[in-house]
Amino acid sequence: MNKEIAKRRYKDVLRPDVINNSQGDFLATHVPMKNLYLTDHAELSDQDRKSPMTEERIYELVLPLGEEDQFVLVKGPSGAGKSHLIRWFYTMLELRKPDSEIVLFIRRADNTLKGTIRQLIELPEVKDLPDRELYKKLSSASTRIPERELKNTIYYHFVTLIESDDGTAGNGEERMISNVDRKHLITLLQNDLFKKRLMAESGPVDRIYNKFAENKSSDVNDEVAEFKCRDLEIDSVFRDELMNAGADQKARKIADRMVGDDEFVKKLADYMNLFVEKVIQRCTGLEPGDLSKVIEEIRQELFRQGKNLTILIEDITAVSGVDESLLDALLTDRNGYSDKKMCRINAVVGSTDGYYRDKFRANIKGRIKRFVNVPDDVFDGDQTGLIEFFARYLNVISLEEDTISKWIAVKADADQYPVHTVTIGEGWGKYKVGEKELNLFPFSEHAILYLYNKQDINKRNPRALMREVLEPYLADSLEDLHRFPVRRVSLEGVNPDLRNTVYNRTDLEDGTKLRLVQFMYIWGNGTNHVYEEDGIKYIGGIPLQVYMELGLPIIDGKEVEKPVVEHAQEKRAEEAQKRDRETSSTVVENEQVTNVLREVDRWIEDVNYKLNIGATTKSVRALNDVRKNMNDFLYEVIDWLAEGVPIDVVNKVKETSGAFLVAFERQTTESNAFVILPASIESRKIIEAFVRWSEVGKKSWDFPGSTDYLYRVQRWSEHIKPEIVKAIMQYNGKTVNYFSYAVAAEFYRLILNGYCKEYKNPQNLTPLLLLRKFPAVSAENGHTKAWNDLRKMVNDSDGEKSRTCVLQYFNLPQGTAKVSQNYVMEYTVFNSQVKKVINTGLRYAEEELQLDDPVRKRREYSIYLKKIQDRIEGVIQEEERAINSKLDVMRQLVDLDTLEEDEDVREVIREIKKFYEQANKSHISAAIHDRSDLIGKCQRNAGMIVKAIREALCIQDIVDPVEKLIRLSKDPLKDLSLFTELLSTVDSDVRKTDQEIEKRMGNVSLGGDNSVETKYAREQMRIRQCRENMEAVKKRHVGG
Structure with a gap:
């Protein structure tokens, strides 16, 4: 190059x-x-x-x-x-x-119609057409129009054509859609929301525009100018948007039909595609x-x-x-x-x-x-043509344009084919074209064949090879040769000896190991064979100077004879057969070990490959077992208590589905893992140890070479232990705190069940309270429905889980038991942690809870406590409304300030008794009802009634909601309700008595018969006496 x-x-x-x-x-x-x-x-x-x-x-x-x-x-x-x-x-x-x-x-x-037409009108044969009007029409069709304007033109041509159609798209064939559907479609196309959807980038209008207007990029556009079913697919969300935007009823009707009806959507797409040709013709004027x-x-x-x-x-x-x-x-x-x-x-x-x-x-x-x-794989079976394809492109990119032009000037004479001067990459390999030798840097013959075979079978065509192989590797080599090869390709079907040799070196970093293995297998022949040829030392088929050029380490190889030079095509075929034989003859001691290591090698060598975890096929079954066995091993060998990790924390992780101590980077299934093992050579060694423990040793370390594997695993577990301990006790920089939330929830349970009546505020609560057995109480109380609903909630299974967590968290398990009902509490730490919760007043803001804890079993306590706290305010409000209602009744009937002691309540009750006794003597109907039971209850609970009044009045002055909750747990409402019921009953009876007396007075005759007057005079006197007694009670006890 x-x-x-x-x-x-x-x-x-x-x-x-x-x-x-x-x-x-x-x-x-x-x-x-x-x-x-x-x-x-x-x-x-x-x-x-x-x-x-x-x-x-x-x-x-x-x-x-x-x-x-x-x-x-x-x-x-x-x-x-x-x-x-x-x-x-x-x-x-x-x-x-x-x-x-x-x-x-x-x-x-x-790649557009306008571009094609521009070519036509520039041809001499078209410029000289006798029909000048036709030439002008072509010239007009090639005129550039602003994108937005042309796209709108495209869209409204569709609307216009469909409006004037009868459902056949002018083909005179059977209707594709009914007239009703066509009219509804027109209304939908006229809707702004739907128009915006169809005119979006990469939408149907954009595709049609790009096919005949202006191409936005130099990329080849092979997309057909048409409507696709996905363009017209509507989901319920978009349908709701249409309704909310006030879309026409016709548009909503057809939108409803398009939701989930693939057959109808396809029919609409096919129908609209019948207009594409006409729309393009109208937009170009052709x-x-x-x-x-x-x-x-x-x-x-x-x-x-x-x-x-x-x-x-x-x-x-x-x-x-x-x-x-x-x-x-x-x-x-x-x-x-x-x-x-x-x-x-x-x-x-x-x-x-x-x-x-x-x-x-x-x-x-x-x-x-x-x-x-022209088949997709034009190089199938033509290795020579494939290498020549690479060689020619690699040659031309290193030639100046004027050099190429001079060659064209001599009619591209093959004998004068230009070859570039190599300034980098000497020794990487050459390909002979005629008598010319073309440098293959940054490839070798073997690299070209290997990378070609790694391509998807549908991506072995020339364009894909240039995009996905030639250009990226070329760019990498130009950027930094000391990082080349940057790209990792999975090495499958190769003899693993060389890879194991490199991976076992302790003096090299993983990145260097991977580069060396990739280079020797892909660019070289995948061996450590060393030989000399023409004074040049070769290692694995690659000259020594190439390793030095890349800054790669030199391995100690095996001295072999110089290979016999044969015809290039025959040599390549022979090398391929030889490597196949070597691969097939490799000793496979266990199928599952081989499957796992093959999968892991792809994982660490190819940055785009995901480790196949979670599948149940035979080929990856052992890999799933490896992950499980690694986690089981770590759970067993780590002394969690010695590391400061409560056993309950460990159990929460183990009991959470999908949560693992360790998992793998880039695995196919997601998992909540505390430590992610990187796609590294060290990880490969650990995976290999566990798969051999399982498959070769049958879940024991009793197999050849096991001592080395066990030592490797022990070193790894000690190395990774601090990271696991930190990760299991913390997340996102926060220390896990679900114990505190469980404690707060348990205190709420005790409060709501009435076990904290003797405490005045949350700060008075004690840790010992949590260690006592307090069963859930019955619903026979004076509390409101809101209180009893919340009490019922905290007494269910979630409440039981919280109580168990409180007792288990600092429990010291005895023997091999991980969970025990016999608690040997680490009380000092327990006491300290509970007091911290007490000092918070049992209140945690939402941001203080750990609702984002990745471990579900721990997160449940935050969610549960939030459910309780979210309901407390409503419970308190309902309780206070009920109490205030009772106090209002009492204030109307008695003077609360005078009820300071038990005897004050009893005095009221005695006066009430007198009223009923007098009513009985006077034959008043109030005496008919037996109030003795209600009066007796109030008399026996006079002390409780006084306390309830005091508590109710006190609650009104308390601000802290948890303190209010504790005060309300004494159930003042129960005794207030009892006393209020008596007072309300008496008040009702007094009112009825007043009416009855007035009625009797009205019926008294004042005639001249002295005997009659005398008879009623005595009756009036008795009534007057009764009323005076009643007035006396009122003056003494009724306010106002």
Whole structure:
């Protein structure tokens, strides 16, 4: 390589669109194509594949320049080399054609219709057309229009055409969609939200625009200008957006049908694609027959001049919108139109397989009789051609353009083919083209073959090789040779001896080991064989100076005889067979060991490869076992208590599904791992030890070489232990604190169950309270529904988990038991940690909780405590409302300030008793109801009622919610409710008595009969006495 020239030239030379490359670069890089197929039918049969042809033979058969019209379709996958072949046809025609043959070459240009038309109007044969109006129309069609304006034009042409359609897209065939659906579709297309969706980048309008307007990049655009089903797929979210935006009812109806109905969506896409050609024609101002007429007039003019026409179209998709009429013109045989006097035409047109299959109409397909099929893998079975392909490109990027031009000036004479001056990469290998030797830096023959075979089978075409192999490796070598090769490729099917030798060296860093292994296997022959040839020392088939150039270490190899030089092709085949034999003869002591190590080697060598963890297939079963066995080993060998890790913390990790102490970098399934083992050689050694323990030793260290593997594992576990301990006790810089949340939750449980009545505030709580057994209490209390609902919640399984956590966290397990109901508490630490929780007042803000703890079993305590805390405020409010309601009733009926002692309550009760006794004597109906039970309860609980009143009044002045909760846990509401019920009952009876007395008074007769007056006078006196007694009670106890 000539480094300075290559830096400037390589991107231009490796440009994927061969049509835009210079003729000199094209010819200098051209490698004859050998695997081509000429048929009279589109699809290749197995029999066809047995007869490949060279490009020269194809040229002789399809371009004989006879008198018969001919149409040839060059067909193949994208990137297979169709452009290259057509360009080569053009070059050969220019060199070999007679003067009477006119060759029109329509290049891919910028891969758009406008670009193609611009080429046409620049051709002399078109400029001289007698029909000047047609020339003007073509010129107008090539005019540039602002992108936004043209895209809007495209969109509204679709709307207009669909509005004037009857559902058949003007084909006169059966309707594709009903008139109702068509009208609904129009309304949807007129909706701004849906329009924005279709006009988005990479959407259908953008694809159509890019195909006939201006290409935004130099990349080859093989996308067809059409609507795809994904463009019209609507989900429920977008449908809701339409509704919220006030979309028309018709638009909403069709949107509803499009949600989840793939068949209907496809029908709409197919229907809209019927208008693509018409839309493009309208936007360019062209009519279906315009290009056809251009071809016809060219043929007529050439006929008058006694000349013939060969037309080559590199990519038919570049004339999307008028392709059908153009194909029709190219397929028109002059024998059927003798009156038009047209010249003979040879047409060679390129198309992708997909475009031919989906876009060529049946009548067009039926008229095509000659096909040149270009396979995706043009180098299949042609190793020489593949290496020459690389060699020529690597040569041309190191040549100045004027050097290439001088070669073209001598008609690209093969004997004068220019070769660059090597300034870097001497000794990397050469490829002989004729008598010329081309330097292969930064590749070797073996590297080219190996990297080619590593490519996906669908990416072995020339364009993909340039994009994914040639250019990236070339760029890496130009950037920093002391890091080359930067890219890692998985090494499969190779003899592992060399790799193991390198990996076991302790004096090298992993990066250096990987570079060395990659280089020796891919660029060299994958051995440590050392020999000399012409005074040059070779190691693994690579000269010593190359290792030094890359800054790679030199390994001690095995001295062997210099290999016999054979014919290059035979030598490559023999080397491949030899390596296959070596690989197959490698001793495989255990299938699972081999499978795991093969998988791990790919993992550490290829940065894009993911370790296959989680699958259940036989080939990776042992790898899953390795991860499990590694974690089990670490759980057992680490003395967790000695490292300051409570056993409960360890158990929480073990019990959480998907949580591991260690897992692997870049594994296929996600896992919550505390330590990620990097894709390194050291990790490979540990994995190998565990897979041998499992598969060879049958879960023991009793197997050959086990001492070394066990020692390696013990060193590794000691090395990784501090990291695991730190990771298991911390995350995101925070120390795990779920014990504190469990303690707070347990205190709340005790409070809500009424076990903290003797405490005034949370700071008075004691750690010993947590160690006592407090069963859940019954629901027979005076609390509100909110209180009892929360109490029920804390008494369920989550509450039990919190209590168990509180007891287990600092429990010292005895013997081999990891969990025990016999608690031997590390009380000093327990006491200290609980007091810290008590000092918080049992309150934790949301940001203080560890709701993002990656371990689910630990995170549950934060979630549980948050659930409790979120409900406390509502519980307190409901309790206070109920208490205030009772106090309001009492204030209306008694003077609360006078109820200071038990006797004050009893005095009220005695007065109440007197009322009922007097009512009974006076035959008042209030005496009918037996209030003795209620009165008796209040009398017996007079002391509790006084305390409840005091507590209720005190709660009103408390601000701290947890302190309020503790006070409320004494259940003042229960006794307040009892006393309030008595007072309310008495108040009701008094009111009824008043009404009854008034009624009786009204019924008293004041007539002159003295005997009657005397009779009622006594009755009135008794009633008056009763009322006076009642008034006395009121004056003494009722406020106001």
